[in-house]
Amino acid sequence: MRYIQRWTVYATFIGIAAGILALIFDFLLGASSSFFQDELTSTIPLAIIPVIGGLLAGFIIYRFAPEAEGGGGDAVISAFHNSRGIIRGRVPLVKAIASAITIGSGGSAGKEGPIAQVAAGVGSLLGTRLKLSDRDRRIIMVSGMSAGIGSIFKSPLGGALFGIEVLYKRDFEMGAIVPAIMSSVIGYAVFIHFAGPDPIFVTCACFFENPLELFFYLLLGTTCAVVGIFYIWFFYSARDKFFRRLRVPNYVKPAIGGIGIGVLIIFFPNLVSGILGSGYGALQDALLGNLAVSAMIILIFAKILATTFTVSSGGSGGVFAPSLVIGGMVGGMVGELSHIFFPQIVSNPACFVLVGMASFFSGVAKVPIASILMISEMTGSYTLLAPLMLANVSAYALTEGWTIYESQVSTRMRSPVHRKEMHVEVLEDIKVKSAMNLNPVSVSPNDTLRHVYTLIEKTGHMGYPVVREGNLVGIITGKDIEKVEIGDWNDKLVQDAATTALITTNPDTPLEDTLHLLVNLDIGRLPVVDKENPRKLLGILTKSDIVKAHVKAMAGDAIVSKGVRVVNDSPIAGTKIFEVRTHHHHWLIGKKVSDIKLPRGIIIAIIRNDAIKIPRSVTVIRENDRIVIFSKDDRVAMIKRYLGS
Structure with missing residues (x-):
């Protein structure tokens, strides 16, 4: 009973705070959009506006809080798994201002990432001020994220589930479900009291009546998976191989991304409602059946480009809204083409837009349950649950380990937060x-x-x-x-x-x-x-055999994740498991394992080309190997210095 009483108080406070913050951020975003896209365009061409906004946002981010760059949602996930739920106190303010400038000036991004990081940051700050344990601070941080999402998207249940589902690819943070639901409901109530309860989108009459339509919804889920994989690949390739290699100050890079958006505006002036900002204007047209299939096909790739230019360059904004637009356009394309060839089966192609929104985000964000509820609540339509479920699960399954949130881990077992408590379960599952x-x-x-x-x-x-x-x-x-x-x-x-x-x-x-x-x-x-x-x-x-088995089990997640540490803990007291990566020009590349002068008793595993192996003395280290090392605690620092970790 004390648990419920305590978390009712915390959830109420964080819910009210998140609702108010969502209102403030929504106001800032509206004011920014009005200034940049209405007032400023009277003297400056629209294609130049994203460059100006990118430069301003970049300066604010990299001057005051570099961790506010990018989507925001991924930063919250990383703080949960790797930073004890701690988000610096200045981040919410910097994130709100930078995101309002980025999105308001035409950057292709959405509200989800900013409000998630802003509300989660307030939750983290509250947890720190109240001197809560690390576990409780993480829970209150997740509650803040849920309340922020549930408020600004008018989706209380979807927002609550998003907060506990987005942390993992195949799991939920069930310990946070009660506070997340309570805070999301309260935040939603505060937000709609001032903003009104109307759904975000208006839809045409959509019904599921013909069982044969399920085949086409399955086709839609498959198509969303293919486009989703391409989107994630392109997004991170542009970031890692282009923007991060540019030899210019970081604060200039969002402006360079703005140049890319300006080029898209010049080439597709009639589609700016889908390219700029959240892109909800074009998405609303598609939901009402007022957008040509040719425009939807163009917008699929234009929105991918615009979002990559904005967020991968270091601009500030979420990836949820762009994902909805991309998925909606994929759904509209599949629906319209299916209607042309099979008009007796597919009678209303606009329904596919709604299902595409959910299934695409399900695949790229690994939130199959939350996306169904969020899209249903955002559109006020619950008549397509069966097609939503089928398309969502197919997109989710087919994208496998691909995710737009690179800080996600596959399950609670893979999270540093739960790793110690999960050691027992890991070894119990291995004979x-x-x-x-x-x-x-x-x-x-x-x-x-x-x-x-x-x-x-x-x-x-x-x-x-x-x-x-x-x-x-x-x-x-x-x-x-x-x-x-x-x-x-x-x-x-x-x-x-x-x-x-x-x-x-x-x-x-x-x-x-x-x-x-x-x-x-x-x-x-x-x-x-x-x-x-x-x-x-x-x-x-x-x-040693047990440690090798443990390393292999815990390293499995690294095969399908980007940039996520394999393991950093050991099942045996007084020992440590850590990782060394042989990036380009690392001195270990080309060396045999026998050439590495390590103390006795060290165990090495190598993750290479989607495989985990225990090397022999003649095994040669290659570029981009991930070397997982088991050692006694007192040797770790020396080994890291020797290997250059």
Whole structure:
């Protein structure tokens, strides 16, 4: 009960604050648009306005809060996963002003990113001032984001779910759902009290009556996935390969992006309502069936270009509104072409615009549930739920790991926030048989201790199963040998020093149970035996084997994500897992693993070409390899200095 009472107070405060902030930002955006696109165009050509706005916004961003550049939503996601939910206090103000200038001057961006970062920033600031725990600060930050989205888009339920869904590609932050819903509802109530409850868009009468239409909605979802992948690829390629390589001050780059928008205005003067700002003017025309299919096809690519010029260059604005426009145009194109060839089945192509809006954003943002609800609430239409569900899930599934929010991680298990609490679940899902060494080196009871010591020097393994006539009879380790005088090693046999009171495991035991056994008993390895015959040796499992399995499991997300750290924690106390990337000209490129002078006991995994491997000594390091290293805590700093991490 205390939980509900506490979060009711927090959610009420953050909801009211988010609603007021949404009203202020909406006012600033309107004032900015009026100034730049109405007053200023009386003396300056419209094609020049985005350049001026880009220069102003760039100066404000990079002078006062560089983290306010770009979409905003991604910055909030990154703060949740990597920064304990902390957003600098100046960011909300800088983000609001810079975004109002960017969008008002014609930059192709939307309100979602700015209001998400502004409201989340206020939530973070509140959490810090109240001295909340890191967990509670993250929750109140998510609640702020949900309330901001729910308010400005008049979508309370969709906004609440967006906040807890957008953090992951395939998961929800369920711990924040109650505060997110409460704050979103309150923020929405405050906003519509002053702005009115009318939906954002007006739609024609859309109904789903013919089951055969589902095929065309499935086709729409597939098309949205293809265009979405291209959009994400182009967006980040332009950022990484063009804008970030420009040798000009960062604050100038949004102005260069503005030049690109100016060129689009010159070439397509009749489509400026879809190119400039959010692009809602053209989208509204498409929803009412008043936009030609040729215009919609042009706008698909013009909006992708305009959004890339604006946001990838470092301008400030969200990607939600442009995604709706792109998706709406894709939907309109598919609907119109389907109507031309199959008029008896597809009777109202404008309905495809609405479904395209949701399914495209579902695919590129990984929010299949929130996008259905948000579009339904923004249009006031709930009559196309079945087509929405089908198109959404197809676009979501087909885009796989592609996402416009590069700070997203796939699941809670992959998040640094939850990684420690999820170690148990990771290792519980992996069985001993998946990690054990199937061909262990064994010794005979009649071998000398000198022979065992030679094996230790040769292989680096500190323990060996003792096998007689195919049966496991003991285990001998370096510690056992050390108990015997060195001068007696040539005479003493393994059977004189080996441990015969065996502790073993079997192939179907979860690694978590095995790890606890190793740690609690302070031993380094366990023989793996047949469950029915405990004397039949099947393999051996060491702590190193467990770490390798853990690295592979935790590194899986890196194959499909951009710029997200693979792992930065270890399941074994006193150890660390970290990552080194061999970017262009890194000194490791071309070196063999055996050439890297690392301390003993280090474990390396390499992520390369969508695969994770444990390298051998002859493995050659290549450019863009992601080297995941397991080491003791006290060696990490030295290794990082040596490798140049």
